[in-house]
Amino acid sequence: MSSAEVAVHVFRQLENEDLRLLQIIETAMSKREFVPKEQIAKYVDLPMDRVNFTLGKLGKLNLIYGMKGAYVGYTLNYAGYDCLAINAFVKSGLIDAFGKSLGVGKESDVYEALSPQGSRVAVKFQRLGRISFRQTRRKRGYSAEHSSWLFQSRLAAEREFYALKLVYDCGVSVPEPLSQNRHAIVMGIIEGAELGNWKELENPKRVLREILCNVKKAYMKACVVHADLSEYNIILKDGRQVLIIDWPQFVTTDHPNAQDLLERDVGNILSFFSRRFRMQIRPSNAIEYVSGKTRVLSLSE
Numbered sequence: 001m002s003s004a005e006v007a008v009h010v011f012r013q014l015e016n017e018d019l020r021l022l023q024i025i026e027t028a029m030s031k032r033e034f035v036p037k038e039q040i041a042k043y044v045d046l047p048m049d050r051v052n053f054t055l056g057k058l059g060k061l062n063l064i065y066g067m068k069g070a071y072v073g074y075t076l077n078y079a080g081y082d083c084l085a086i087n088a089f090v091k092s093g094l095i096d097a098f099g100k101s102l103g104v105g106k107e108s109d110v111y112e113a114l115s116p117q118g119s120r121v122a123v124k125f126q127r128l129g130r131i132s133f134r135q136t137r138r139k140r141g142y143s144a145e146h147s148s149w150l151f152q153s154r155l156a157a158e159r160e161f162y163a164l165k166l167v168y169d170c171g172v173s174v175p176e177p178l179s180q181n182r183h184a185i186v187m188g189i190i191e192g193a194e195l196g197n198w199k200e201l202e203n204p205k206r207v208l209r210e211i212l213c214n215v216k217k218a219y220m221k222a223c224v225v226h227a228d229l230s231e232y233n234i235i236l237k238d239g240r241q242v243l244i245i246d247w248p249q250f251v252t253t254d255h256p257n258a259q260d261l262l263e264r265d266v267g268n269i270l271s272f273f274s275r276r277f278r279m280q281i282r283p284s285n286a287i288e289y290v291s292g293k294t295r296v297l298s299l300s301e
Contacts, residue, residue, distance in 0.1 A: 004109035004125050007082030008098045010061045019087055020044055021054050022080050025064065029148070034065075034073030081150050082125055085184035094179050094186050095123065102190055107156075108246075110190065122175060122190045126153035126160075126183040126248070153183035156248040161185050163224060163247035170221035173214050173242050190245065192237030196230075196272070201239050204277040205299055210242045211269055212297060216290040218244075219262060223253040229265035231272040263287055 001009075024043045028035040041051045055074060058064045063080035067073045076084075089095045099112035102122060109125045129149030157180055164177035164187065176188035201207055211234060218224045226233075226247060233246035251258050266286050273279040281299055289297040 002101075002104055002109055003078035003127070004082055004104075004111060005101070006062050006079040007086060008111065010063070010079075011083050011086050013061065014083060014087075017044075017046070017050075017054055018058060019084070021051070021058065022063065022076065022084055025074055025076055026081070026084060029075060029150070032073075033148070034067045034075050037072045037074065040074065076150065078125075078127065078129070078150070078153075081153075081182060082184070085125070085182040086123075088181040089123070089179065089184070089186055092179065092181075095121065098123070112189065113186070120189040121178060122187050124157075124160075124185045124187065126156045128152045128156055150183065157183045157185050159250070160246070160248040163250040166222045166224055167218045167247070170217055172217045172222065172244065173210075174244050174247070190235055190243065192235040192241065192243065194232050195234040195236050196232050198236055198239065199276075201236075201277065203240075204273060204279060207236065207240070207242065208269070208273050208279065208281070209297060209299065210240075211244075212266070212286055212290055214242060214244055215262075215265065215269075216292070219253060219290055220292045225251050225253065225255070225258050225262045226265050227251050227261040230268045231276075234269075259291075262291065266290060 021040060021044055024040055025035050028039060028043075037051065037055065040055070041048050044051060046054075055064070055066070058080070059066055063077065063083060064074045065077055067075070086095070093116055095113040096116045097114045099114065102110040102112050107127050109127060111123045113121050113123050115121055129152075161177050161180035164174055164185075168174050168177055175190055178186040178188070180186075215226070215229070218226065226244065226249075228246065228249040229244070233244065235243040235245055237243070251261055255261075263283070267283055270281050270283055270286060273281070279299075285298045288294045
């Protein structure tokens with residue numbers, strides 16, 4: 001069972017006192033990895049026996065880790081962090097119930113949820129700790145060298161939410177960004193399958209044109225480059241409707257490597273269409289189009 005599955009399963013069992021202790025541990029973790037039990041008791045203003053009972057409950061629900069050594073201390077795990085984010089979304093009136101998992105990846109979990117009004121949304125929990133620390137530092141230059149996985153995941157969510165707002169307002173086909181809290185984002189529902197899972201397309205040229213059109217909008221109107229684009233973060237519904245996801249590694253067009261990253265994004269997509277659908281497109285044609293040097297996209301070989 002993933003951390004998000006644990007959080008979704010146990011959240012309704014949590015009382016205000018439980019959530020208060022989770023929040024205290026979260027706040028105190030800014031200064032140390034494991035928070036002493038005495039410090040938790042001080043800030044929660046409860047008798048020690050009650051603190052012990054609640055910490056025991058949170059431990060049994062797999063929301064915290066305990067450590068015994070020079071002192072008894074506790075730290076949040078991802079499931080505990082998930083519960084705090086879920087609680088914030090519930091209190092804000094954004095979500096009321098969770099549905100099925102929409103995807104579990106190396107760096108995120110995505111779940112379907114319902115708003116109090118009955119509309120379907122997606123909730124994405126960042127999970128940067130699933131790859132090695134060295135990989136995270138190499139792939140994500142914004143990660144602080146000594147920051148915790150929870151903090152890095154929160155930073156990734158903040159960046160992705162910011163990027164989604166930029167490109168969504170410029171008409172790029174992305175999930176609608178609704179809210180962000182800690183390491184989680186509530187966004188419009190994500191339906192369809194990854195482009196890489198489509199073995200056949202009725203009109204691959206039309207799909208490629210639609211993808212490059214959205215890359216151009218992001219670059220020309222929002223001044224943003226995805227910087228990690230591939231067939232695995234493009235969702236395709238009914239073989240036609242394109243949705244570009246996973247934006248935490250974005251750069252703005254004034255970034256010194258923006259042009260190289262744009263060319264890499266476009267190259268990844270052209271390579272996929274060449275392998276899967278035997279479409280041979282000149283990279284220079286696509287680059288000139290998405291960077292605004294030409295108004296018409298030529299997909300001839």
